[in-house]
Amino acid sequence: MQKITTIDQELAQAVHLSLENAFPGVLPEDFQASVMRTADPRHGDYQCNDCMQLAKALRQAPRGIAEKIVEELQGHPALAKVELAGPGFINFTLSSEWLTERVLQLETLEGRGVPAIGEGQTVVVDYSSPNVAKPMHIGHIRSTVIGNALDRLHRACGYTVIADNHLGDWGTQFGLILMGYRNLLDKEALEASPVAELERVYVASYQKSKEDETWLTAAREELVKLQAGDEENLALWKKFVELSLLEFNKIYARLDVRFDLERGESFYNDALPGILEKLTAAGLLEESEGAQIVNLEEEKLGVCIVQKRDGGFNYATTDLATVFSRVEEFSPSTILYVTDERQQRHFQQFFHVAKKLGVKTNLEHVWFGLMRLPEATFSTREGNVIKLEALLDEAERRALEMVQSSSPHLSPETQQAVAKAVGIGSIKYADLSQNPQSLVTFTWEKAMALDGNSAPYLQYAHARIRSVLDKYAAQFPEGKPEEAPFQLIEPLERELGLKVARYGEAVLSATRNYRPNLLADYLFDLAQTYSTYHQSIPFLRAEPGVRESRMRLIKLVADTLTDGLNLLGIEAPNRI
Ligand code: ARG
Numbered sequence: 096m097q098k099i100t101t102i103d104q105e106l107a108q109a110v111h112l113s114l115e116n117a118f119p120g121v122l123p124e125d126f127q128a129s130v131m132r133t134a135d136p137r138h139g140d141y142q143c144n145d146c147m148q149l150a151k152a153l154r155q156a157p158r159g160i161a162e163k164i165v166e167e168l169q170g171h172p173a174l175a176k177v178e179l180a181g182p183g184f185i186n187f188t189l190s191s192e193w194l195t196e197r198v199l200q201l202e203t204l205e206g207r208g209v210p211a212i213g214e215g216q217t218v219v220v221d222y223s224s225p226n227v228a229k230p231m232h233i234g235h236i237r238s239t240v241i242g243n244a245l246d247r248l249h250r251a252c253g254y255t256v257i258a259d260n261h262l263g264d265w266g267t268q269f270g271l272i273l274m275g276y277r278n279l280l281d282k283e284a285l286e287a288s289p290v291a292e293l294e295r296v297y298v299a300s301y302q303k304s305k306e307d308e309t310w311l312t313a314a315r316e317e318l319v320k321l322q323a324g325d326e327e328n329l330a331l332w333k334k335f336v337e338l339s340l341l342e343f344n345k346i347y348a349r350l351d352v353r354f355d356l357e358r359g360e361s362f363y364n365d366a367l368p369g370i371l372e373k374l375t376a377a378g379l380l381e382e383s384e385g386a387q388i389v390n391l392e393e394e395k396l397g398v399c400i401v402q403k404r405d406g407g408f409n410y411a412t413t414d415l416a417t418v419f420s421r422v423e424e425f426s427p428s429t430i431l432y433v434t435d436e437r438q439q440r441h442f443q444q445f446f447h448v449a450k451k452l453g454v455k456t457n458l459e460h461v462w463f464g465l466m467r468l469p470e471a472t473f474s475t476r477e478g479n480v481i482k483l484e485a486l487l488d489e490a491e492r493r494a495l496e497m498v499q500s501s502s503p504h505l506s507p508e509t510q511q512a513v514a515k516a517v518g519i520g521s522i523k524y525a526d527l528s529q530n531p532q533s534l535v536t537f538t539w540e541k542a543m544a545l546d547g548n549s550a551p552y553l554q555y556a557h558a559r560i561r562s563v564l565d566k567y568a569a570q571f572p573e574g575k576p577e578e579a580p581f582q583l584i585e586p587l588e589r590e591l592g593l594k595v596a597r598y599g600e601a602v603l604s605a606t607r608n609y610r611p612n613l614l615a616d617y618l619f620d621l622a623q624t625y626s627t628y629h630q631s632i633p634f635l636r637a638e639p640g641v642r643e644s645r646m647r648l649i650k651l652v653a654d655t656l657t658d659g660l661n662l663l664g665i666e667a668p669n670r671i
Pocket residue numbers: 221223224225226261262263414417432433434
């Protein structure tokens with residue numbers, strides 16, 4: 096198979112080679128040349144800032160080093176211009192022929208130019224992971240949407256991905272739920288909305304346990320019975336899990352999210368004592384106030400409790416058992432854990448202990464801030480818990496209104512389908528277009544803005560291109576764009592072509608940094624450039640030949656938008 100590189104990688108390789116030629120044997124060993132796109136097109140298409148950092152190692156002024164590179168790169172087929180700038184920067188302008196060729200390749204290139212950097216490697220993405228008998232809260236929504244985008248991004252880069260929904264299906268809450276279920280249940284409510292009723296029962300039982308000592312004791316006994324494998328309790332527990340999964344799965348179906356594994360915490364229950372043994376063998380286990388702990392004071396991470404005084408195991412213990420199981424079964428190079436910021440400490444602790452126990456896998460906590468929902472966003476909001484279903488319903492309702500007014504000629508079924516794509520897409524994109532670690536406030540106006548950085552904007556830009564292509568096909572039924580010479584004539588055309596050719600770079604950086612918003616930024620920028628192009632360059636009325644070339648270009652833009660949105664889990668309908 097042909098090895099795909101991105102333009103920045105290709106230029107970086109060229110820079111590296113020129114440095115090796117100009118300074119044989121003296122480059123620092125870990126040095127890797129890097130090239131990035133310019134922020135300002137007046138500085139060319141790409142730039143290299145390495146000379147500043149090399150000055151010391153090469154005992155030369157940055158400008159002197161840059162001059163050498165510029166000299167070496169004269170006549171490089173990809174470059175129309177290589178220029179020295181400022182104290183030692185290098186600016187590159189791509190040659191138009193080379194760029195044209197490169198853009199054209201995208202028509203047939205597998206994966207639209209995304210290099211398969213993950214080939215032969217496995218990544219486990221642990222995401223969504225809601226807790227049984229509790230509705231998904233906004234944190235789980237974000238985990239689901241961000242985790243799913245990371246899942247898709249990694250697959251696009253050639254990784255084997257194991258998407259694992261690490262359900263919170265085991266733990267002390269089940270004693271309380273069992274007590275509540277047996278004594279406080281409203282059967283009708285359970286029929287109507289199982290998870291909400293289970294949660295109500297749990298909360299009520301928890302309240303009672305605070306007021307009533309015997310209730311608490313009874314709940315503890317139920318838990319012990321469950322853990323000891325009591326048949327009746329086990330059957331009820333299974334029922335709780337099934338009811339919850341039924342509800343979660345409805346949401347996953349609406350969000351088009353699929354997991355390879357749904358292994359809850361319970362799956363690792365039998366492996367928990369073995370973790371204590373491992374810790375003992377490694378000399379890491381200490382007793383503190385009756386609990387078993389790993390002391391991480393030296394790392395300034397406090398203590399990590401692995402077994403409570405009452406013998407119960409902790410969240411960290413389960414995560415340790417889980418990591419060993421995953422390492423053994425899948426040999427992943429990386430495991431990603433996608434949760435909200437409140438779990439940072441837990442993951443720092445658990446990663447440290449895992450390392451001490453010899454886990455070599457790269458463990459990454461991809462955390463995100465909590466999303467704020469202004470009071471008025473959502474009518475059925477209860478405290479911090481919002482029901483995802485109602486949020487999605489509302490999104491689809493608003494999108495349907497939008498589609499009905501913008502496309503009254505579409506059939507009601509089509510309108511429904513488009514509204515689903517736009518509504519769900521808006522929710523996802525509002526989440527994914529932000530730096531996950533910044534605090535975001537969700538508003539419908541922003542999420543659904545037709546003129547801003549939103550899913551509807553991108554979907555609209557995409558649909559607009561498809562309709563131009565359809566018009567072309569209707570007006571020129573004999574036309575064969577794929578046979579016309581492809582050319583980038585106007586500066587705007589060149590800019591659009593260059594952006595299309597950068598798709599692979601955008602996907603790579605979003606994947607490598609675990610930040611889907613880098614891809615969202617790219618898509619928004621591409622759509623904006625298209626919009627300017629659309630307004631200022633004639634295509635259907637352009638002269639024959641040029642017209643066909645433009646059809647090829649805009650089709651590439653549309654396909655790039657489709658693929659890019661797809662990696663964010665967002666549909667791109669042909670009409671909106
Ligand atoms: N169930 C947990 C929660 O709702 C999230 C689990 C995240 N994954 C993990 N391996 N700890 O907070």
